[in-house]
Amino acid sequence: MTVVEERPAPPASPPPRRTNRVWALLRNSWRQLTSMRTALVLLFLLAVAAIPGSVFPQRSVNAERVTRYYQEHPDLAPVLERLGGFEVYASPWFASIYLLLFTSLIGCVVPRLIDHVRALRMAPPDAPKRMERLPQHAEDLARTGAPAEVAAGLAADLRRRRFRTKVREREDGVWTVSAEKGFLKETGNLLFHFSLLAVLIGVGFGHWYGWHANRLLVGGADQGFCNTLTQYDDSTLGPRVHAADLPIFCLELSDFDATFQSTGQPKTFMATVQVTQDNGPAETRKFTVNDPLRLDDANVYLLGHGYAPILKFTDRHGVSQTKVVPFLPIDGMQTSEGVAQFPDANIDPKTDKRDPALQVGFEGRYLPTSPTDGSATSAFPAENNPMLYLTAYRGDLGLDVGTPGSVYSLDQGQIASGELKNVSGTRPHALKLGDTWTLDDGTKLEFVGTREFATLSIRHDPAQGLLLVGAVLGLLGLMLSLAGHRRRVWFRVRPQADLPGSPPAGGGSVVTAGGLPRTDYPGFPEEFKALVKAAEEGKP
Amino acid sequence: MAELSNQLMAAAVLAYLFAMVAYAGEYAFGKRSRVGRAAVRPVEAKQLVGAGGPVAAVPPVPDDVPVPPVKRGRGELIGMIAVGINVLAVLLHLGGLVTRGVAADRMPWGNMYEYILSTTFIASAVWIGVVLARPAVRHLGLFASLALVVMLGAATMIAYTPVGPLVPALNSYWFIIHVSTIIIGSGIFLIGAVPAVMFLIRNGYEEGKRKFPYTLGKHVPAAVTLERLTFRLHAFAFPLFTFGALIAGPIWAEASWGRYWGWDPKEVWAFISWVVYAGYLHARATPSVKRTVATWIALLGFLTMLMNLFGVNLFFEGLHSYANAG
Numbered sequence A: 001m002t003v004v005e006e007r008p009a010p011p012a013s014p015p016p017r018r019t020n021r022v023w024a025l026l027r028n029s030w031r032q033l034t035s036m037r038t039a040l041v042l043l044f045l046l047a048v049a050a051i052p053g054s055v056f057p058q059r060s061v062n063a064e065r066v067t068r069y070y071q072e073h074p075d076l077a078p079v080l081e082r083l084g085g086f087e088v089y090a091s092p093w094f095a096s097i098y099l100l101l102f103t104s105l106i107g108c109v110v111p112r113l114i115d116h117v118r119a120l121r122m123a124p125p126d127a128p129k130r131m132e133r134l135p136q137h138a139e140d141l142a143r144t145g146a147p148a149e150v151a152a153g154l155a156a157d158l159r160r161r162r163f164r165t166k167v168r169e170r171e172d173g174v175w176t177v178s179a180e181k182g183f184l185k186e187t188g189n190l191l192f193h194f195s196l197l198a199v200l201i202g203v204g205f206g207h208w209y210g211w212h213a214n215r216l217l218v219g220g221a222d223q224g225f226c227n228t229l230t231q232y233d234d235s236t237l238g239p240r241v242h243a244a245d246l247p248i249f250c251l252e253l254s255d256f257d258a259t260f261q262s263t264g265q266p267k268t269f270m271a272t273v274q275v276t277q278d279n280g281p282a283e284t285r286k287f288t289v290n291d292p293l294r295l296d297d298a299n300v301y302l303l304g305h306g307y308a309p310i311l312k313f314t315d316r317h318g319v320s321q322t323k324v325v326p327f328l329p330i331d332g333m334q335t336s337e338g339v340a341q342f343p344d345a346n347i348d349p350k351t352d353k354r355d356p357a358l359q360v361g362f363e364g365r366y367l368p369t370s371p372t373d374g375s376a377t378s379a380f381p382a383e384n385n386p387m388l389y390l391t392a393y394r395g396d397l398g399l400d401v402g403t404p405g406s407v408y409s410l411d412q413g414q415i416a417s418g419e420l421k422n423v424s425g426t427r428p429h430a431l432k433l434g435d436t437w438t439l440d441d442g443t444k445l446e447f448v449g450t451r452e453f454a455t456l457s458i459r460h461d462p463a464q465g466l467l468l469v470g471a472v473l474g475l476l477g478l479m480l481s482l483a484g485h486r487r488r489v490w491f492r493v494r495p496q497a498d499l500p501g502s503p504p505a506g507g508g509s510v511v512t513a514g515g516l517p518r519t520d521y522p523g524f525p526e527e528f529k530a531l532v533k534a535a536e537e538g539k540p
Numbered sequence B: 001m002a003e004l005s006n007q008l009m010a011a012a013v014l015a016y017l018f019a020m021v022a023y024a025g026e027y028a029f030g031k032r033s034r035v036g037r038a039a040v041r042p043v044e045a046k047q048l049v050g051a052g053g054p055v056a057a058v059p060p061v062p063d064d065v066p067v068p069p070v071k072r073g074r075g076e077l078i079g080m081i082a083v084g085i086n087v088l089a090v091l092l093h094l095g096g097l098v099t100r101g102v103a104a105d106r107m108p109w110g111n112m113y114e115y116i117l118s119t120t121f122i123a124s125a126v127w128i129g130v131v132l133a134r135p136a137v138r139h140l141g142l143f144a145s146l147a148l149v150v151m152l153g154a155a156t157m158i159a160y161t162p163v164g165p166l167v168p169a170l171n172s173y174w175f176i177i178h179v180s181t182i183i184i185g186s187g188i189f190l191i192g193a194v195p196a197v198m199f200l201i202r203n204g205y206e207e208g209k210r211k212f213p214y215t216l217g218k219h220v221p222a223a224v225t226l227e228r229l230t231f232r233l234h235a236f237a238f239p240l241f242t243f244g245a246l247i248a249g250p251i252w253a254e255a256s257w258g259r260y261w262g263w264d265p266k267e268v269w270a271f272i273s274w275v276v277y278a279g280y281l282h283a284r285a286t287p288s289v290k291r292t293v294a295t296w297i298a299l300l301g302f303l304t305m306l307m308n309l310f311g312v313n314l315f316f317e318g319l320h321s322y323a324n325a326g
């Protein structure tokens, strides 16, 4: 048990003037809000409120699963949406609980801080009249030496044991020594609770002033990008961040190295990039999964990797174009899916007229290691036997309509409407590395090679340092608080002559001792016993 | 090596079972044992309370209060045997873990099965430490070994995973720090539930209740002792868990996934456990909240830990790849 600080009882309320009901209500609510019981209830509510976030998919964690949830539960999903079920930790009700909790926390710890500072500056209170009422006490310890001297010795001993002490002379030649120890407990407790506040502020600050973005970066100097929003597949800026505030840097993936266990489990990933910051000179940096690339105002994290086949298409007019198209992995063995679209194919170089019915697209799979049985999933994530399986389409790709489609699949609407036609039959065509495939109209597709790509997350959170400091201080405070014990000890020293029937005073003293643990402290009786023993023997 | 690990684990579960039977035997003879008597004698109870921290920090129980010499009863002997078997079980458990680690050539906590083995090992080792430091709580051994048998059995049946390597994201020293502190913290929380339950039972017994669960409280130490042990274990585990789950975890997550906290199901449940245990510490520090209520909150924390250990891995999918149940 921890006896919460006995605060001095509030002075008797002044005679009721005109009672201001609103004021009274406010004051009472505030008292309620800052009580320990309310804190308990709010903590409990916070725990309960966090549960739905693990039960329902969260948009901020995995947006695709939310979409899937919509398909699986078309009736329930909109209701959940309205209740904030897919954004639990950003929902108003979750926020209201933690804001109330932290208001309660402020209301609780600020007065305690004031009290504590006051207690730290005050001398330990004088010994109570009746020591025998204290949980620990010892009577009539005889000591040689005058009371003043004995008291000074006791105080010195206590100070050596890191007690704060105060020696007082009472009217009738009696001296008292007051000692108190364990202030670190309350100090630690306050430090802990204030650190919680710091952490909350840090989280909020990071949310407002941070940003993050994702980018799939294909290897090669021609595929590099610079840090502007248009270069990202998706991005989120904090409410206080503008696109123009983003730090200036450019990245280009010069090498990617992946190694795998024989089971296909990835062992290591290592990306090598050329970085230029603030238009400075390019430098070569390497980073890996647990060791991000730390730039001045952003960190680049390596999330995954994959392959981008290089495809050369030669059209009816003999014009060829080459594209590097990333295929997205769909399983752990890097079976990947993607498309290559050539909207500018078959433009007559003489007339420069584009025929939308002659655009060309390819859709299919890439297997880095095609299994010997010819099945359509990769047998290993490294490129041991690369194979492309493609289906060719000709017609209007639907790219001009203006609705941005996925760059990883063909427009299914165009296929359904017949605007875009399959021209290679139902079985996908297999291409080995270096193979050239001649289509029905004489046009050619060559599988030139592949490049690797890395999926990157680029983030900046200006509050991370504050958070770390807050968390570490909080832990320190917590340990001090849980390990500490506040306790008081008093000695009263009388001249020995006081003792009825004792021989005439030989300058001796009689000591009475008392002890009060102010927090639950099972070890206190022992400590007190040791102190009394030391007092009796007159040496530390 | 992996095979050896499985055999050692099977042997450990058997040994826990035997220890459980032996503890039960002592329980039956408990009336005559010194422990049984010590537990109900207020003087001794108070003295036991006098000891300090939970594990390493336990100062020796002062022996200046004379204990009347008693003839060692049969119960006492069986009790000693039970502790002996229990120690053997812990050693087998350790052996199972070590061989597993050697087989995988890494720390043995790369998936849910190994994680549970490690956590229960800590729980078990802490339990043995407590028993050796304070023999008076030995009667709880029946319940401690029961809990271990159940958890290990569940781990083997629903979570067994063959030995495999780590995915690259787990290849970091922060991973080791993060997981080891969480495992130690959770292990102590888990074993802390044993005195918590027994406190509630014993407390009812001391209040004169004589119906079924309360009769179990007959031979266990006094309610104050149990309550204090409960608190000590939780107060020791809480900062460890705080460090592992709320500091080391986010540091690693930042380096690995680019965000320090992302409300992944595993993170959600660690947060919930943390908040519930903070609630327990609060409740215990509030004089107007009864100790029984505070202890119920600790048990609620235990349930959230179980959820984190088993439930999250089975019900939800998340980034924590070691959470995959094989």
Ligand code: HEM
Residues within 6 Å of the ligand: A002, A003, A004, A033, A034, A035, A036, A039, A043, A101, A102, A104, A105, A106, A108, A109, A188, A189, A192, A193, A196, A478, A481, A482, B275, B277, B278, B281, B282, B285
């Ligand atoms: C934001 C959520 C909070 C968390 C996570 C939290 C956590 C904790 C923890 C873990 C302890 C135990 C460590 C110790 O004994 O020092 C503690 C103690 C304490 N908390 Fe909080 N707390 C929170 C909010 C509050 C609020 C709102 C109040 C005031 C109403 C409060 C008042 C106290 C007091 C007085 C203690 C000291 C108990 C003692 O003397 O041992 N806390 N808190």
